[in-house]
Amino acid sequence: MSISKNVKPTESELEILQILWDKQQATVREVHEQLSLNKESGYTTTLKLMQIMFEKGIVTRDDSSKTHIYRPNISKDSTQKQLVGKMVDALFGGSTSQLVMQALGNTPPSKAELDEIQQLLDNLKKQ
Known part of the structure; x- marks a missing residue:
C-alpha cells in the first residue's frame, strides 16, 4: 500500500483520504456528510472526486452491493x-x-x- 511516485493526492483528495483513514471504509454519502461539516460541498462533487481517486488507484471500491464501499489504497x-x-x-x-x-x-x-x-x-x- 504505497503511493505511486506519479500520483500526488490533491488537497480535496487528502480531505477524503483523512476520512477514509479514520473510518477505514465508507460510502460516498458518509464521506460527503463528514466533508459537509467543515465546508459546503455538493454530493456529486464528492462522488466525482472519489471516482477519480479510484481511477488513480488512491482508493479501492467494493461494488458488489448497491452502495459502493470505498477504502484507502495508500497508507x-x-x-x-x-x-x-x-x-x-x-x-x-x-x-x-x-x-x-x-x-x-x-x-x-x-x-x-x-x-x-x-x-x-x-x-x-x-x-
Whole structure:
C-alpha cells in the first residue's frame, strides 16, 4: 500500500483520504456528510472526486452491493512521508531543521507534544 511516485493526492483528495483513514471504509454519502461539516460541498462533487481517486488507484471500491464501499489504497504514513519529503525539498532546501523551526514557531506545542519531540530527539541522538 504505497503511493505511486506519479500520483500526488490533491488537497480535496487528502480531505477524503483523512476520512477514509479514520473510518477505514465508507460510502460516498458518509464521506460527503463528514466533508459537509467543515465546508459546503455538493454530493456529486464528492462522488466525482472519489471516482477519480479510484481511477488513480488512491482508493479501492467494493461494488458488489448497491452502495459502493470505498477504502484507502495508500497508507497515511507513506503519504505523509512522501508529501513532507517533497515539502522539505521544495520549501526548505532539504533542511529538516528549518521545517521543524518553522512548524514550532507557528503554533506553540503543548507540554505533551514537547515531551514527545524531546523523546524523538533523544532517540535520534542515540542512533
